[in-house]
Amino acid sequence: MLCESCNKNPATVFVRRTVNGVTTEAHLCEECAKERSEWNIVVGPTLSFPDFSLGNLFASLLEQHPASAGVSIGGGMEPCSGCGLTYADFRQQGRLGCARCYTTFREPLQPLIRRLQGDVQHVGKVPRRHKGRARLRHNLDALRRRLKEAIAREAFEEAAQLRDQIKLAEDKLKEGQQ
Amino acid sequence: MLDPEQIFTRADSAWLNEGPDGDVVISTRIRLARNLADLPFPSRASDEELEQALVRLKSASEYLPEAKRYRLLEMGRLSPLEHQVLIEKHLVSREHVQNPKKRALVLRDDEAVSIMINEEDHERLQVLLPGLNLDQAWQLANRLDDSLERRLEYAFDDELGFLTCCPTNLGSGLRASVMLHLPALVLSKQANQVLGTLAQFGLVIRGLYGEGTQALGNFFQVSNQLTLNRSEEDLIHNLHALTSQVIDQERAARGRLYEELGDRLPDMVWRAYGILTNARLLSGGEAMQLLSNVRLGVNLNLLPPIKLAKLNRLLVITQPGFIQRVAGGSLQSSERDRKRASLVKEQLLTKNNHSEVE
Numbered sequence: 001m002l003c004e005s006c007n008k009n010p011a012t013v014f015v016r017r018t019v020n021g022v023t024t025e026a027h028l029c030e031e032c033a034k035e036r037s038e039w040n041i042v043v044g045p046t047l048s049f050p051d052f053s054l055g056n057l058f059a060s061l062l063e064q065h066p067a068s069a070g071v072s073i074g075g076g077m078e079p080c081s082g083c084g085l086t087y088a089d090f091r092q093q094g095r096l097g098c099a100r101c102y103t104t105f106r107e108p109l110q111p112l113i114r115r116l117q118g119d120v121q122h123v124g125k126v127p128r129r130h131k132g133r134a135r136l137r138h139n140l141d142a143l144r145r146r147l148k149e150a151i152a153r154e155a156f157e158e159a160a161q162l163r164d165q166i167k168l169a170e171d172k173l174k175e176g177q178q
Numbered sequence: 179m180l181d182p183e184q185i186f187t188r189a190d191s192a193w194l195n196e197g198p199d200g201d202v203v204i205s206t207r208i209r210l211a212r213n214l215a216d217l218p219f220p221s222r223a224s225d226e227e228l229e230q231a232l233v234r235l236k237s238a239s240e241y242l243p244e245a246k247r248y249r250l251l252e253m254g255r256l257s258p259l260e261h262q263v264l265i266e267k268h269l270v271s272r273e274h275v276q277n278p279k280k281r282a283l284v285l286r287d288d289e290a291v292s293i294m295i296n297e298e299d300h301e302r303l304q305v306l307l308p309g310l311n312l313d314q315a316w317q318l319a320n321r322l323d324d325s326l327e328r329r330l331e332y333a334f335d336d337e338l339g340f341l342t343c344c345p346t347n348l349g350s351g352l353r354a355s356v357m358l359h360l361p362a363l364v365l366s367k368q369a370n371q372v373l374g375t376l377a378q379f380g381l382v383i384r385g386l387y388g389e390g391t392q393a394l395g396n397f398f399q400v401s402n403q404l405t406l407n408r409s410e411e412d413l414i415h416n417l418h419a420l421t422s423q424v425i426d427q428e429r430a431a432r433g434r435l436y437e438e439l440g441d442r443l444p445d446m447v448w449r450a451y452g453i454l455t456n457a458r459l460l461s462g463g464e465a466m467q468l469l470s471n472v473r474l475g476v477n478l479n480l481l482p483p484i485k486l487a488k489l490n491r492l493l494v495i496t497q498p499g500f501i502q503r504v505a506g507g508s509l510q511s512s513e514r515d516r517k518r519a520s521l522v523k524e525q526l527l528t529k530n531n532h533s534e535v536e
Binding site (some may be wrong): 010030050068082083084093094095096097098102109112113116117118119121122123124125126127128129130145178 | 217218219221222298320327328331332334336343344345351364380404406407409423463
Protein backbone atom coordinates (compact mmCIF):
# COMPACT_ATOMS: atom_id res chain seq x y z
CA MET A 1 0.00 0.00 0.00
CA LEU A 2 1.03 3.61 -0.43
CA CYS A 3 1.95 6.00 2.33
CA GLU A 4 -1.15 7.64 3.81
CA SER A 5 0.65 10.95 4.13
CA CYS A 6 2.32 11.54 0.77
CA ASN A 7 0.46 8.90 -1.27
CA LYS A 8 3.61 8.45 -3.25
CA ASN A 9 5.98 5.99 -1.65
CA PRO A 10 5.04 2.51 -0.44
CA ALA A 11 4.11 2.45 3.24
CA THR A 12 6.75 0.56 5.14
CA VAL A 13 6.26 1.90 8.66
CA PHE A 14 3.27 1.40 10.88
CA VAL A 15 2.87 4.11 13.49
CA ARG A 16 0.51 4.43 16.40
CA ARG A 17 -0.02 7.38 18.70
CA THR A 18 -2.04 7.54 21.89
CA VAL A 19 -3.00 10.97 23.19
CA ASN A 20 -5.37 11.29 26.16
CA GLY A 21 -6.53 7.74 25.58
CA VAL A 22 -7.30 8.29 21.90
CA THR A 23 -5.26 6.06 19.59
CA THR A 24 -4.52 7.04 16.01
CA GLU A 25 -2.77 4.76 13.54
CA ALA A 26 -1.16 5.35 10.19
CA HIS A 27 0.79 3.56 7.50
CA LEU A 28 3.59 5.76 6.30
CA CYS A 29 6.69 5.62 4.17
CA GLU A 30 10.00 6.01 5.89
CA GLU A 31 10.49 9.64 4.98
CA CYS A 32 7.08 10.75 6.19
CA ALA A 33 7.50 8.74 9.38
CA LYS A 34 10.79 10.50 10.02
CA GLU A 35 9.18 13.90 9.52
CA ARG A 36 6.46 13.08 11.98
CA SER A 37 8.77 12.19 14.79
CA GLU A 38 6.10 13.05 17.34
CA TRP A 39 4.65 9.65 16.52
CA ASN A 40 5.61 6.68 18.60
CA ILE A 41 7.05 4.28 16.09
CA VAL A 42 6.12 0.75 17.04
CA VAL A 43 8.01 -2.20 15.67
CA GLY A 44 6.45 -2.53 12.26
CA PRO A 45 7.38 -4.32 9.07
CA THR A 46 10.27 -1.91 9.04
CA LEU A 47 11.79 -2.73 12.36
CA SER A 48 13.32 0.13 14.23
CA PHE A 49 15.33 -0.66 17.29
CA PRO A 50 16.16 1.69 20.10
CA ASP A 51 19.88 1.92 20.52
CA PHE A 52 20.14 0.55 24.03
CA SER A 53 23.39 -0.49 25.58
CA LEU A 54 23.92 -4.13 26.41
CA GLY A 55 25.76 -3.08 29.53
CA ASN A 56 22.78 -1.14 30.88
CA LEU A 57 20.56 -4.07 30.11
CA PHE A 58 22.77 -6.45 32.06
CA ALA A 59 23.04 -4.02 34.91
CA SER A 60 19.28 -3.87 35.23
CA LEU A 61 19.03 -7.64 35.04
CA LEU A 62 21.61 -7.95 37.80
CA GLU A 63 19.90 -5.40 40.01
CA GLN A 64 16.54 -7.09 39.77
CA HIS A 65 17.86 -10.32 41.10
CA PRO A 66 17.79 -10.86 44.88
CA ALA A 67 20.72 -13.29 44.68
CA SER A 68 22.98 -10.48 43.51
CA ALA A 69 21.49 -7.87 45.81
CA GLY A 70 24.28 -8.41 48.34
CA VAL A 71 26.92 -7.64 45.73
CA SER A 72 27.53 -3.95 45.62
CA ILE A 73 28.73 -2.35 42.39
CA GLY A 74 32.13 -3.90 42.01
CA GLY A 75 32.79 -3.25 45.67
CA GLY A 76 34.47 -5.94 47.72
CA MET A 77 35.36 -7.89 44.61
CA GLU A 78 38.86 -8.39 43.36
CA PRO A 79 39.51 -7.67 39.69
CA CYS A 80 39.98 -10.75 37.51
CA SER A 81 43.51 -12.11 37.88
CA GLY A 82 43.50 -13.17 34.23
CA CYS A 83 42.86 -9.82 32.58
CA GLY A 84 42.34 -7.16 35.26
CA LEU A 85 38.65 -6.64 34.45
CA THR A 86 36.67 -5.39 37.43
CA TYR A 87 33.10 -6.30 38.14
CA ALA A 88 32.18 -2.65 37.60
CA ASP A 89 33.75 -2.86 34.12
CA PHE A 90 31.59 -5.83 33.31
CA ARG A 91 28.45 -4.12 34.55
CA GLN A 92 29.24 -1.18 32.35
CA GLN A 93 30.18 -3.03 29.16
CA GLY A 94 28.31 -6.30 29.44
CA ARG A 95 31.40 -8.10 28.22
CA LEU A 96 33.85 -10.38 29.99
CA GLY A 97 37.59 -9.98 29.53
CA CYS A 98 38.89 -13.54 29.48
CA ALA A 99 37.97 -17.13 30.24
CA ARG A 100 39.00 -16.74 33.87
CA CYS A 101 36.46 -13.93 34.40
CA TYR A 102 33.81 -16.62 34.43
CA THR A 103 35.48 -18.14 37.51
CA THR A 104 36.32 -14.80 39.14
CA PHE A 105 32.76 -13.49 38.84
CA ARG A 106 30.99 -16.83 38.90
CA GLU A 107 28.69 -15.98 41.79
CA PRO A 108 27.17 -12.73 40.53
CA LEU A 109 27.16 -14.05 36.94
CA GLN A 110 25.11 -17.14 37.70
CA PRO A 111 21.76 -15.34 38.15
CA LEU A 112 22.44 -13.18 35.09
CA ILE A 113 23.21 -16.16 32.88
CA ARG A 114 20.15 -17.92 34.23
CA ARG A 115 18.05 -14.95 33.23
CA LEU A 116 19.61 -14.69 29.81
CA GLN A 117 19.77 -18.35 28.94
CA GLY A 118 17.23 -20.12 31.14
CA ASP A 119 19.47 -22.63 32.83
CA VAL A 120 23.17 -23.13 33.28
CA GLN A 121 24.03 -26.51 31.88
CA HIS A 122 25.83 -26.86 28.60
CA VAL A 123 24.54 -29.84 26.63
CA GLY A 124 26.09 -29.17 23.23
CA LYS A 125 29.40 -30.00 21.66
CA VAL A 126 32.41 -30.67 23.90
CA PRO A 127 35.91 -30.12 22.54
CA ARG A 128 37.53 -33.47 21.93
CA ARG A 129 40.59 -32.73 23.99
CA HIS A 130 38.39 -31.54 26.81
CA LYS A 131 36.68 -34.91 27.07
CA GLY A 132 39.99 -36.64 27.81
CA ARG A 133 41.29 -33.82 29.95
CA ALA A 134 38.17 -33.66 32.07
CA ARG A 135 38.66 -37.31 32.93
CA LEU A 136 42.36 -36.84 33.65
CA ARG A 137 41.69 -33.87 35.92
CA HIS A 138 39.04 -35.78 37.76
CA ASN A 139 41.44 -38.69 38.34
CA LEU A 140 44.15 -36.32 39.45
CA ASP A 141 41.88 -34.71 42.04
CA ALA A 142 40.98 -38.14 43.39
CA LEU A 143 44.65 -39.17 43.60
CA ARG A 144 45.55 -36.00 45.48
CA ARG A 145 42.77 -36.60 47.98
CA ARG A 146 43.97 -40.15 48.54
CA LEU A 147 47.54 -38.91 49.04
CA LYS A 148 46.41 -36.51 51.77
CA GLU A 149 44.56 -39.28 53.54
CA ALA A 150 47.52 -41.63 53.24
CA ILE A 151 49.84 -39.03 54.77
CA ALA A 152 47.37 -38.38 57.56
CA ARG A 153 47.33 -42.13 58.26
CA GLU A 154 51.12 -42.14 58.06
CA ALA A 155 50.88 -44.85 55.37
CA PHE A 156 54.07 -43.64 53.70
CA GLU A 157 54.58 -46.54 51.34
CA GLU A 158 51.12 -46.00 49.87
CA ALA A 159 51.79 -42.26 49.77
CA ALA A 160 54.96 -42.77 47.75
CA GLN A 161 53.07 -44.89 45.21
CA LEU A 162 50.33 -42.28 44.97
CA ARG A 163 52.92 -39.56 44.46
CA ASP A 164 54.30 -41.45 41.47
CA GLN A 165 50.83 -41.88 40.00
CA ILE A 166 50.13 -38.17 40.49
CA LYS A 167 53.35 -37.29 38.70
CA LEU A 168 52.34 -39.49 35.77
CA ALA A 169 48.86 -37.96 35.60
CA GLU A 170 50.27 -34.43 35.74
CA ASP A 171 52.66 -35.18 32.89
CA LYS A 172 49.80 -36.53 30.83
CA LEU A 173 47.74 -33.40 31.42
CA LYS A 174 50.69 -31.20 30.43
CA GLU A 175 51.22 -33.25 27.28
CA GLY A 176 47.65 -32.60 26.29
CA GLN A 177 48.23 -28.88 26.54
CA GLN A 178 51.00 -28.86 24.00
CA MET B 179 43.63 -19.67 -4.83
CA LEU B 180 41.41 -16.70 -4.44
CA ASP B 181 42.41 -13.52 -6.21
CA PRO B 182 41.84 -10.78 -3.62
CA GLU B 183 40.77 -8.31 -6.30
CA GLN B 184 37.84 -10.56 -7.24
CA ILE B 185 36.55 -10.56 -3.68
CA PHE B 186 35.91 -6.85 -3.95
CA THR B 187 34.72 -6.56 -7.54
CA ARG B 188 32.67 -9.69 -8.10
CA ALA B 189 29.36 -10.57 -6.53
CA ASP B 190 29.47 -14.34 -6.89
CA SER B 191 29.53 -15.57 -3.30
CA ALA B 192 28.00 -19.03 -2.97
CA TRP B 193 25.13 -17.65 -0.91
CA LEU B 194 23.96 -15.51 -3.81
CA ASN B 195 22.96 -18.55 -5.86
CA GLU B 196 19.42 -19.80 -5.74
CA GLY B 197 19.15 -22.42 -3.00
CA PRO B 198 16.42 -24.66 -1.54
CA ASP B 199 13.17 -22.70 -0.94
CA GLY B 200 14.88 -19.82 -2.73
CA ASP B 201 11.56 -18.11 -3.43
CA VAL B 202 11.43 -17.12 0.24
CA VAL B 203 14.81 -17.93 1.79
CA ILE B 204 17.85 -16.05 0.49
CA SER B 205 20.52 -17.63 2.65
CA THR B 206 21.37 -19.66 5.74
CA ARG B 207 24.13 -18.81 8.15
CA ILE B 208 25.77 -20.75 10.97
CA ARG B 209 28.20 -18.96 13.24
CA LEU B 210 30.34 -20.46 15.99
CA ALA B 211 32.07 -18.29 18.60
CA ARG B 212 35.29 -19.63 20.08
CA ASN B 213 38.09 -18.27 22.26
CA LEU B 214 41.58 -19.43 23.06
CA ALA B 215 41.80 -20.62 26.66
CA ASP B 216 44.94 -18.81 27.75
CA LEU B 217 44.64 -15.37 26.13
CA PRO B 218 42.42 -12.45 27.17
CA PHE B 219 39.48 -11.84 24.82
CA PRO B 220 40.36 -9.31 22.08
CA SER B 221 38.80 -6.33 23.90
CA ARG B 222 41.20 -6.86 26.83
CA ALA B 223 44.19 -8.15 24.90
CA SER B 224 47.44 -6.31 24.25
CA ASP B 225 48.76 -6.01 20.71
CA GLU B 226 51.17 -8.88 21.40
CA GLU B 227 48.35 -11.06 22.68
CA LEU B 228 46.21 -10.21 19.65
CA GLU B 229 49.17 -11.13 17.48
CA GLN B 230 49.53 -14.47 19.30
CA ALA B 231 45.87 -15.27 18.74
CA LEU B 232 46.21 -14.28 15.09
CA VAL B 233 49.28 -16.46 14.55
CA ARG B 234 47.72 -19.49 16.22
CA LEU B 235 44.42 -19.22 14.36
CA LYS B 236 46.19 -18.61 11.10
CA SER B 237 48.35 -21.69 11.47
CA ALA B 238 45.40 -23.83 12.59
CA SER B 239 43.50 -22.67 9.50
CA GLU B 240 46.32 -23.95 7.31
CA TYR B 241 45.23 -27.49 8.23
CA LEU B 242 41.56 -27.03 7.37
CA PRO B 243 40.17 -29.56 4.89
CA GLU B 244 40.91 -28.23 1.37
CA ALA B 245 43.30 -25.73 2.94
CA LYS B 246 44.36 -24.45 -0.49
CA ARG B 247 40.97 -22.87 -0.99
CA TYR B 248 41.50 -20.42 1.89
CA ARG B 249 43.15 -17.07 2.00
CA LEU B 250 43.94 -14.79 4.90
CA LEU B 251 43.06 -11.11 4.60
CA GLU B 252 44.49 -8.71 7.15
CA MET B 253 41.97 -5.99 7.92
CA GLY B 254 44.79 -3.49 8.51
CA ARG B 255 45.91 -3.85 4.89
CA LEU B 256 42.52 -3.18 3.33
CA SER B 257 40.96 0.17 2.47
CA PRO B 258 37.78 1.43 4.18
CA LEU B 259 35.89 0.74 0.93
CA GLU B 260 37.11 -2.85 0.95
CA HIS B 261 36.01 -3.20 4.56
CA GLN B 262 32.60 -2.01 3.49
CA VAL B 263 32.38 -4.52 0.65
CA LEU B 264 33.15 -7.35 3.09
CA ILE B 265 30.33 -6.11 5.32
CA GLU B 266 27.95 -5.86 2.37
CA LYS B 267 28.79 -9.44 1.41
CA HIS B 268 28.07 -10.52 5.00
CA LEU B 269 31.63 -11.77 5.42
CA VAL B 270 32.61 -9.57 8.36
CA SER B 271 30.75 -7.57 10.98
CA ARG B 272 30.92 -3.81 11.30
CA GLU B 273 32.72 -4.22 14.62
CA HIS B 274 35.43 -6.26 12.94
CA VAL B 275 36.69 -3.36 10.84
CA GLN B 276 36.22 -0.59 13.40
CA ASN B 277 39.69 -1.20 14.76
CA PRO B 278 41.38 -3.15 11.96
CA LYS B 279 44.74 -3.61 13.68
CA LYS B 280 45.53 -7.32 14.22
CA ARG B 281 42.11 -8.25 12.86
CA ALA B 282 41.93 -10.74 10.03
CA LEU B 283 39.58 -12.82 7.93
CA VAL B 284 40.21 -16.33 6.64
CA LEU B 285 38.06 -16.75 3.57
CA ARG B 286 37.26 -19.75 1.39
CA ASP B 287 37.29 -19.17 -2.37
CA ASP B 288 33.50 -19.51 -2.69
CA GLU B 289 33.01 -17.18 0.30
CA ALA B 290 30.81 -19.83 1.92
CA VAL B 291 33.26 -20.14 4.81
CA SER B 292 34.75 -17.18 6.62
CA ILE B 293 36.59 -16.98 9.91
CA MET B 294 36.89 -13.63 11.65
CA ILE B 295 39.97 -13.49 13.81
CA ASN B 296 39.98 -11.17 16.86
CA GLU B 297 36.48 -9.83 16.50
CA GLU B 298 34.64 -9.78 19.83
CA ASP B 299 35.84 -13.37 20.32
CA HIS B 300 39.17 -14.72 19.09
CA GLU B 301 37.42 -16.79 16.48
CA ARG B 302 34.09 -16.43 14.72
CA LEU B 303 33.59 -19.22 12.22
CA GLN B 304 30.82 -18.63 9.71
CA VAL B 305 29.25 -20.86 7.08
CA LEU B 306 26.96 -19.04 4.67
CA LEU B 307 24.97 -21.07 2.13
CA PRO B 308 22.19 -20.22 -0.33
CA GLY B 309 18.55 -20.93 0.48
CA LEU B 310 17.30 -22.91 3.45
CA ASN B 311 20.24 -25.17 4.17
CA LEU B 312 20.59 -25.44 7.94
CA ASP B 313 21.67 -29.07 8.20
CA GLN B 314 24.31 -28.80 5.53
CA ALA B 315 25.62 -25.53 6.96
CA TRP B 316 25.84 -27.02 10.46
CA GLN B 317 27.58 -30.16 9.21
CA LEU B 318 30.20 -28.10 7.45
CA ALA B 319 30.68 -25.74 10.40
CA ASN B 320 30.96 -28.71 12.75
CA ARG B 321 33.58 -30.39 10.56
CA LEU B 322 35.65 -27.21 10.28
CA ASP B 323 35.33 -26.63 14.03
CA ASP B 324 36.62 -30.18 14.66
CA SER B 325 39.57 -29.52 12.41
CA LEU B 326 40.51 -26.22 14.09
CA GLU B 327 39.97 -27.65 17.55
CA ARG B 328 42.62 -30.30 16.95
CA ARG B 329 45.22 -27.54 16.96
CA LEU B 330 43.71 -25.01 19.36
CA GLU B 331 42.75 -25.15 22.98
CA TYR B 332 39.42 -23.41 23.37
CA ALA B 333 38.11 -21.76 26.52
CA PHE B 334 35.52 -24.23 27.74
CA ASP B 335 33.65 -24.95 30.96
CA ASP B 336 31.64 -28.07 31.78
CA GLU B 337 28.59 -26.06 32.82
CA LEU B 338 28.91 -22.91 30.71
CA GLY B 339 30.18 -24.61 27.55
CA PHE B 340 32.31 -22.51 25.20
CA LEU B 341 33.26 -19.31 27.00
CA THR B 342 32.52 -16.17 25.03
CA CYS B 343 33.14 -12.50 25.56
CA CYS B 344 29.41 -11.81 25.81
CA PRO B 345 27.32 -14.08 28.06
CA THR B 346 24.59 -14.16 25.41
CA ASN B 347 26.76 -16.50 23.29
CA LEU B 348 27.74 -18.95 26.04
CA GLY B 349 27.32 -22.68 25.64
CA SER B 350 27.23 -23.77 22.04
CA GLY B 351 28.46 -20.37 20.83
CA LEU B 352 26.12 -21.06 17.94
CA ARG B 353 24.01 -18.55 16.10
CA ALA B 354 21.99 -20.00 13.25
CA SER B 355 20.11 -17.60 11.05
CA VAL B 356 18.07 -17.48 7.89
CA MET B 357 17.51 -14.49 5.61
CA LEU B 358 13.89 -14.35 4.54
CA HIS B 359 12.08 -12.31 1.93
CA LEU B 360 8.53 -11.72 3.17
CA PRO B 361 6.88 -9.16 0.90
CA ALA B 362 3.42 -10.73 0.94
CA LEU B 363 3.30 -10.94 4.73
CA VAL B 364 4.29 -7.27 4.87
CA LEU B 365 1.77 -6.22 2.20
CA SER B 366 -1.03 -8.13 3.89
CA LYS B 367 0.03 -6.72 7.26
CA GLN B 368 0.66 -10.10 8.81
CA ALA B 369 4.39 -9.65 9.24
CA ASN B 370 4.12 -8.17 12.73
CA GLN B 371 1.99 -10.99 13.96
CA VAL B 372 4.01 -13.79 12.36
CA LEU B 373 7.36 -12.37 13.40
CA GLY B 374 6.03 -11.53 16.86
CA THR B 375 5.08 -15.15 17.31
CA LEU B 376 8.60 -16.21 16.40
CA ALA B 377 9.94 -14.04 19.20
CA GLN B 378 7.87 -16.04 21.65
CA PHE B 379 9.68 -19.17 20.53
CA GLY B 380 13.10 -17.80 21.34
CA LEU B 381 13.95 -16.40 17.93
CA VAL B 382 15.28 -12.92 17.18
CA ILE B 383 14.29 -10.90 14.11
CA ARG B 384 16.61 -8.35 12.55
CA GLY B 385 17.06 -6.47 9.29
CA LEU B 386 19.29 -7.35 6.36
CA TYR B 387 22.51 -6.18 7.96
CA GLY B 388 22.08 -7.54 11.45
CA GLU B 389 21.70 -5.88 14.80
CA GLY B 390 20.02 -2.50 14.73
CA THR B 391 19.47 -2.40 10.99
CA GLN B 392 16.11 -1.94 9.39
CA ALA B 393 14.19 -4.53 7.45
CA LEU B 394 14.73 -2.76 4.14
CA GLY B 395 13.11 -4.35 1.12
CA ASN B 396 11.10 -6.78 3.25
CA PHE B 397 14.19 -8.82 4.09
CA PHE B 398 14.28 -10.26 7.58
CA GLN B 399 16.98 -12.15 9.38
CA VAL B 400 15.70 -14.70 11.87
CA SER B 401 18.03 -16.38 14.36
CA ASN B 402 18.13 -18.26 17.66
CA GLN B 403 18.39 -16.14 20.79
CA LEU B 404 19.47 -18.75 23.33
CA THR B 405 22.75 -20.60 23.03
CA LEU B 406 23.05 -22.52 26.31
CA ASN B 407 21.22 -25.61 27.63
CA ARG B 408 20.42 -26.82 24.14
CA SER B 409 22.37 -28.97 21.75
CA GLU B 410 23.36 -27.51 18.40
CA GLU B 411 21.01 -29.96 16.68
CA ASP B 412 18.09 -28.82 18.86
CA LEU B 413 18.77 -25.15 18.18
CA ILE B 414 18.95 -25.79 14.46
CA HIS B 415 15.92 -28.04 14.42
CA ASN B 416 13.89 -25.40 16.26
CA LEU B 417 14.89 -22.69 13.78
CA HIS B 418 14.20 -24.98 10.84
CA ALA B 419 10.74 -25.95 12.06
CA LEU B 420 9.68 -22.36 12.72
CA THR B 421 11.19 -21.10 9.47
CA SER B 422 9.23 -23.72 7.53
CA GLN B 423 6.05 -22.33 9.12
CA VAL B 424 6.94 -18.81 8.04
CA ILE B 425 7.70 -20.02 4.51
CA ASP B 426 4.25 -21.65 4.34
CA GLN B 427 2.61 -18.46 5.62
CA GLU B 428 4.46 -16.28 3.14
CA ARG B 429 3.53 -18.58 0.23
CA ALA B 430 -0.09 -18.63 1.34
CA ALA B 431 -0.10 -14.84 1.62
CA ARG B 432 1.39 -14.59 -1.89
CA GLY B 433 -1.41 -16.79 -3.16
CA ARG B 434 -4.01 -14.45 -1.68
CA LEU B 435 -2.33 -11.21 -2.76
CA TYR B 436 -4.10 -11.00 -6.09
CA GLU B 437 -7.46 -11.29 -4.36
CA GLU B 438 -6.55 -8.57 -1.92
CA LEU B 439 -4.84 -6.11 -4.22
CA GLY B 440 -6.35 -6.87 -7.60
CA ASP B 441 -4.74 -4.92 -10.43
CA ARG B 442 -2.66 -2.99 -7.94
CA LEU B 443 -0.41 -6.06 -7.61
CA PRO B 444 0.75 -6.40 -11.24
CA ASP B 445 0.83 -2.61 -11.39
CA MET B 446 3.16 -2.48 -8.41
CA VAL B 447 5.62 -5.08 -9.70
CA TRP B 448 5.63 -3.72 -13.26
CA ARG B 449 6.18 -0.21 -11.97
CA ALA B 450 9.12 -1.47 -9.98
CA TYR B 451 10.49 -3.21 -13.07
CA GLY B 452 9.87 -0.12 -15.14
CA ILE B 453 11.72 2.17 -12.77
CA LEU B 454 14.63 -0.21 -12.32
CA THR B 455 15.12 -0.60 -16.06
CA ASN B 456 14.69 3.09 -16.88
CA ALA B 457 15.72 5.24 -13.95
CA ARG B 458 18.81 7.39 -14.32
CA LEU B 459 19.31 7.91 -10.58
CA LEU B 460 18.62 5.27 -7.95
CA SER B 461 19.21 5.57 -4.22
CA GLY B 462 20.18 2.46 -2.28
CA GLY B 463 16.95 2.36 -0.32
CA GLU B 464 14.80 2.79 -3.40
CA ALA B 465 16.71 0.09 -5.27
CA MET B 466 16.23 -2.32 -2.38
CA GLN B 467 12.49 -1.72 -2.18
CA LEU B 468 11.98 -1.96 -5.94
CA LEU B 469 14.12 -5.11 -6.18
CA SER B 470 11.92 -6.57 -3.49
CA ASN B 471 8.83 -5.85 -5.60
CA VAL B 472 10.45 -7.26 -8.74
CA ARG B 473 11.43 -10.37 -6.84
CA LEU B 474 7.82 -10.81 -5.74
CA GLY B 475 6.64 -10.26 -9.32
CA VAL B 476 9.04 -12.90 -10.65
CA ASN B 477 8.02 -15.41 -7.98
CA LEU B 478 4.35 -14.85 -8.84
CA ASN B 479 5.07 -15.18 -12.58
CA LEU B 480 3.75 -11.67 -13.14
CA LEU B 481 7.05 -10.53 -14.61
CA PRO B 482 9.27 -12.14 -17.25
CA PRO B 483 11.48 -14.79 -15.66
CA ILE B 484 14.62 -13.32 -14.13
CA LYS B 485 16.96 -15.72 -12.35
CA LEU B 486 16.69 -15.34 -8.58
CA ALA B 487 20.47 -15.59 -8.41
CA LYS B 488 20.67 -12.43 -10.51
CA LEU B 489 18.29 -10.62 -8.15
CA ASN B 490 20.33 -11.84 -5.18
CA ARG B 491 23.50 -10.53 -6.75
CA LEU B 492 21.86 -7.18 -7.33
CA LEU B 493 21.34 -6.91 -3.57
CA VAL B 494 25.13 -6.81 -3.21
CA ILE B 495 25.97 -4.97 -6.42
CA THR B 496 23.75 -2.01 -5.47
CA GLN B 497 25.39 -1.51 -2.08
CA PRO B 498 27.36 1.73 -1.77
CA GLY B 499 30.71 0.14 -0.89
CA PHE B 500 30.57 -2.28 -3.78
CA ILE B 501 29.61 0.39 -6.32
CA GLN B 502 32.47 2.62 -5.24
CA ARG B 503 35.07 -0.14 -5.04
CA VAL B 504 34.18 -1.29 -8.55
CA ALA B 505 34.36 2.31 -9.75
CA GLY B 506 37.82 2.51 -8.23
CA GLY B 507 37.30 5.08 -5.51
CA SER B 508 34.87 7.00 -3.37
CA LEU B 509 32.02 8.74 -5.19
CA GLN B 510 29.60 11.52 -4.34
CA SER B 511 26.17 10.27 -3.42
CA SER B 512 24.60 11.56 -6.66
CA GLU B 513 27.31 9.90 -8.73
CA ARG B 514 26.68 6.67 -6.82
CA ASP B 515 22.98 6.89 -7.59
CA ARG B 516 23.81 7.31 -11.28
CA LYS B 517 26.13 4.29 -11.30
CA ARG B 518 23.61 2.24 -9.36
CA ALA B 519 20.88 3.03 -11.86
CA SER B 520 23.04 2.04 -14.82
CA LEU B 521 24.29 -1.17 -13.15
CA VAL B 522 20.77 -2.31 -12.30
CA LYS B 523 19.49 -1.53 -15.76
CA GLU B 524 22.35 -3.38 -17.40
CA GLN B 525 21.92 -6.45 -15.18
CA LEU B 526 18.16 -6.65 -15.65
CA LEU B 527 18.28 -6.18 -19.40
CA THR B 528 21.07 -8.65 -20.20
CA LYS B 529 19.86 -12.17 -20.79
CA ASN B 530 23.03 -13.95 -19.69
CA ASN B 531 24.07 -14.34 -16.11
CA HIS B 532 27.37 -12.61 -15.93
CA SER B 533 28.20 -11.95 -12.35
CA GLU B 534 31.09 -9.74 -13.18
CA VAL B 535 30.56 -6.03 -13.10
CA GLU B 536 32.90 -4.03 -15.24
